[in-house]
Amino acid sequence: MKASTALYRYVILLIVTLSLQFKLFSQVISAEEYTSRQKQLLALTSPNNAVILKSAGYKVRSADVAYRYRQESNFLYLSGIKKTNSILLFVPQGFRIAENMVNVLLFDPEVKKDSVANSEHGVNGAVVNSNRFDDIFNSVIKNTDTLFVSAPDLGFVNDWLNNRRIFIERDAYKTLQQKFPGLKIKSAAALIAGLREIKSNDETAVIKKAVEITGKGIERAMKICKPGMREYELRAAIEYEMIRSGCDYPAFPSIIGSGENSLILHYEDDNMKMEKNQVVVMDVGAELEGYSADVTRTIPVTGRFTKAQKEIYELVLKANEEIIKIIRPGIKFRDLDNKAIEIFKEKGLDRYLPHSVSHSVGLDTHDVISGQELKSGMVITVEPGLYFPKDETGIEPEYRGFGIRIEDDVLVTADGCEVISRNIPKTVKEIESIMNR
Ligand code: GLY
Ligand code: MN
Ligand code: MN
Numbered sequence: 009m010k011a012s013t014a015l016y017r018y019v020i021l022l023i024v025t026l027s028l029q030f031k032l033f034s035q036v037i038s039a040e041e042y043t044s045r046q047k048q049l050l051a052l053t054s055p056n057n058a059v060i061l062k063s064a065g066y067k068v069r070s071a072d073v074a075y076r077y078r079q080e081s082n083f084l085y086l087s088g089i090k091k092t093n094s095i096l097l098f099v100p101q102g103f104r105i106a107e108n109m110v111n112v113l114l115f116d117p118e119v120k121k122d123s124v125a126n127s128e129h130g131v132n133g134a135v136v137n138s139n140r141f142d143d144i145f146n147s148v149i150k151n152t153d154t155l156f157v158s159a160p161d162l163g164f165v166n167d168w169l170n171n172r173r174i175f176i177e178r179d180a181y182k183t184l185q186q187k188f189p190g191l192k193i194k195s196a197a198a199l200i201a202g203l204r205e206i207k208s209n210d211e212t213a214v215i216k217k218a219v220e221i222t223g224k225g226i227e228r229a230m231k232i233c234k235p236g237m238r239e240y241e242l243r244a245a246i247e248y249e250m251i252r253s254g255c256d257y258p259a260f261p262s263i264i265g266s267g268e269n270s271l272i273l274h275y276e277d278d279n280m281k282m283e284k285n286q287v288v289v290m291d292v293g294a295e296l297e298g299y300s301a302d303v304t305r306t307i308p309v310t311g312r313f314t315k316a317q318k319e320i321y322e323l324v325l326k327a328n329e330e331i332i333k334i335i336r337p338g339i340k341f342r343d344l345d346n347k348a349i350e351i352f353k354e355k356g357l358d359r360y361l362p363h364s365v366s367h368s369v370g371l372d373t374h375d376v377i378s379g380q381e382l383k384s385g386m387v388i389t390v391e392p393g394l395y396f397p398k399d400e401t402g403i404e405p406e407y408r409g410f411g412i413r414i415e416d417d418v419l420v421t422a423d424g425c426e427v428i429s430r431n432i433p434k435t436v437k438e439i440e441s442i443m444n445r
Contacts, residue, residue: 045085059098062080081376083096097148102132156199201378215301221296229242230433235310240264246290254296287308311443320410323351328390344366366391385419395411396409
């Protein structure tokens with residue numbers, strides 16, 4: 009075992025030890041798994057390809073204050089490194105560093121001395137200082153016909169003063185192409201998506217833990233909820249469980265929508281006073297080690313659903329359960345939408361479902377997929393909902409002005425699926441019972 013692998017293991021061991029000591033989370037992705045992901049990516053390329061990935065920068069919140077750091081998901085997937093200003097370069101034909109041929113280079117501005125790790129799993133990597141990037145990149149590109157790029161900061165910016173878009177990526181590619189005539193530049197997204205969409209056992213374990221933490225938060229919110237409280241008090245209860253369990257942040261801004269706010273799909277004001285006879289939609293997810301949970305429970309503010317709310321709740325629950333029953337490899341996302349529509353149509357309510365009912369989850373809450381078919385090892389959501397506007401005249405008054413959504417996270421298995429969020433109270437009976445204990 010070479011020095012850098014040993015160091016990596018030591019760091020992992022340290023994390024595990026600390027985690028156990030403080031009763032934090034102890035499951036992390038193994039060093040072997042990162043090597044295996046790198047090897048799989050290399051296997052998708054040919055000798056005249058190169059793949060380059062940039063780590064995420066800090067995003068400015070306002071003035072000198074940045075948002076808490078979040079690594080770019082492809083970079084995180086292939087390295088596990090949560091650091092800005094780093095570059096990963098994959099060279100399938102190999103690059104010589106001193107006596108060693110390496111296939112993966114990490115450029116880090118802080119590293120003092122080159123180090124090479126010859127892994128027993130067939131991927132040789134080197135960590136070098138970023139000041140060597142230009143030299144090494146120029147030399148690699150001379151023997152490269154296609155460069156695959158994953159660059160988080162290269163989108164477009166809106167130049168609103170002149171009413172035009174500035175495409176940074178297109179400009180960057182063009183400049184690079186002028187420097188290296190004949191070089192083809194492609195996005196690395198599709199290559200990596202094919203790997204990321206199927207979750208390993210380690211990944212599934214982390215997602216399960218993220219869902220478990222999310223469930224603790226939801227249960228805490230169920231127990232404290234009562235009329236007169238503000239929506240943000242439920243958010244605080246939920247995010248408290250996330251942070252105290254070692255999550256860096258929620259995977260997305262928590263959605264806590266009571267009353268008519270339950271109709272707003274990405275509501276994030278969270279400041280309304282909750283009243284009796286209202287429901288509150290709680291769509292939340294912990295992010296653990298980069299992996300997202302995404303769970304929704306809708307509860308009655310008083311702890312008892314009204315007759316109309318209960319009726320709609322049971323219908324949405326039926327859709328949720330019927331969708332889960334058809335999940336298996338080969339089924340398409342579209343089939344899941346159609347199942348929900350079929351069930352709501354029986355009651356003439358299908359037009360009150362304004363969104364699709366499933367997406368993949370992983371390092372992103374809306375995670376990457378490579379096609380429309382479900383495959384064993386994917387983790388997806390099941391999230392049917394019905395939403396009735398306050399001024400909707402097509403339905404009886406007692407149904408107007410609320411929305412119900414139920415969202416589970418589900419692992420697709422070889423012959424069906426496993427509902428990861430199954431322990432989070434979901435039936436009317438379970439919810440009313442925990443709220444009135
Ligand atoms: N929380 C976002 C979604 O459910 O897709
Ligand atoms: Mn959600
Ligand atoms: Mn979702």
